[in-house]
Amino acid sequence: xxxxxxxxxxxxxxxAVPQLQVAAGETVLLLGRSGSGKSTLLSLICxxxxxxxxxxxxxxxxxxxxxxxxRDRHRAEYIGLIFQQFNLLPYASVTDNILLPLRFAPKRRxxxxxxxxEAARLCAALGxxxxxxxxxxxxxxxxxxxxxxxxxxxxxxxxxIIADEPTSALDAASQETFLSxxxxxxxTHNSAVMMVSHDARLAPMFDRVLQMDDIAQTLPPPPQKxxxxxxxxxxx
Numbered sequence: 001x002x003x004x005x006x007x008x009x010x011x012x013x014x015x016a017v018p019q020l021q022v023a024a025g026e027t028v029l030l031l032g033r034s035g036s037g038k039s040t041l042l043s044l045i046c047x048x049x050x051x052x053x054x055x056x057x058x059x060x061x062x063x064x065x066x067x068x069x070x071r072d073r074h075r076a077e078y079i080g081l082i083f084q085q086f087n088l089l090p091y092a093s094v095t096d097n098i099l100l101p102l103r104f105a106p107k108r109r110x111x112x113x114x115x116x117x118e119a120a121r122l123c124a125a126l127g128x129x130x131x132x133x134x135x136x137x138x139x140x141x142x143x144x145x146x147x148x149x150x151x152x153x154x155x156x157x158x159x160x161i162i163a164d165e166p167t168s169a170l171d172a173a174s175q176e177t178f179l180s181x182x183x184x185x186x187x188t189h190n191s192a193v194m195m196v197s198h199d200a201r202l203a204p205m206f207d208r209v210l211q212m213d214d215i216a217q218t219l220p221p222p223p224q225k226x227x228x229x230x231x232x233x234x235x236x
Contacts, residue, residue: 004054006044007219014219015040017054024159025190027183031200032212038196041216042162045194046079047071059159076105080153080191082163086145088152090138094128095119097137098151108156115155122151126181143174150178154185161186163195172201179205 001021007014015037022028032038043049044056047063056063059078063071080101088097098119102109112118123133126147132140137148146166153161161182167175179202186193195206203209 001044002055002057004044004051004056005219006040006049006051008040013037013040015044016217016219017041017044017215020215022160022192022194024192025187027186027193027205027207028195029203029206029209030194030196030212031198031203031209032196034198036212037216037218038212039164041212042164042194042196045160046081046162047075073104076101077107078159080155080158080161082146082149082153082161082166084165084168086149088137088145088148091136093134094123094137094140094148095133097148098122098155101152102156105156108158111157112155118155119151122154122185123147125185126151127177143170143178146170146178147181150182150185154182154189154191157189157191159191161191161193163193165196165198167197167199167202175199175202176205 001017002019004020005014005016030038030041040049044051045058047056047058047066050064054064059074061074063074066074089100092100095116099115102112102115109115120130120133123130128144128147128151132144137145140148149166153163163182167178170178183193183205185191195202200209
């Protein structure tokens with residue numbers, strides 16, 4: 001990100017990011033208070049919202065120059081997303097949920113020689129029992145759903161994994177296990193990981209820790225124009 005600024009509406013919250021870079025294979029933890037703009041920053045990186053100005057390069061393309069449809073395709077190809085609420089299809093099977101990104105990303109699908117085999121391999125690496133592959137995602141525990149969401153993000157070897165508070169529902173031991181598995185899979189394919197959290201205790205597990213206040217400036221609402229208190233006079 002270079003010289004990026006964004007504002008929700010003409011008079012709303014604003015965010016300015018002079019410079020942000022994440023290297024291939026790097027794991028980055030982004031910390032910040034509630035309301036500091038962490039989710040907005042992730043939305044900008046993913047191209048789901050567009051800045052008012054600046055440049056956002058992901059996978060060799062400036063998102064700001066792409067149409068909405070091309071941004072959607074580019075995101076599917078180059079970014080794996082782990083949402084805070086996982087966003088699994090509850091009535092679809094574990095396998096179908098994991099394979100879903102490949103339906104929208106031909107290049108990503110082309111990097112997987114056998115999608116079913118790769119889904120099973122990721123599940124095994126992330127500690128998902130083989131017997132659960134045909135189970136409905138909505139029937140799984142929170143920890144199991146989280147691992148399925150990670151497998152979905154990792155399949156097809158995207159260059160960047162974005163994770164928004166993915167461990168908030170887990171205890172400390174489960175958090176460490178989950179992140180170790182996630183990092184191991186990301187390192188295997190040189191994927192970068194950028195994760196947002198409120199939990200500074202996770203910092204030692206990451207290559208780099210960023211504070212939201214150090215990389216971005218919150219922009220105050222623009223000043224409102226004052227209206228005249230007197231009514232204009234009218235000639236009789």
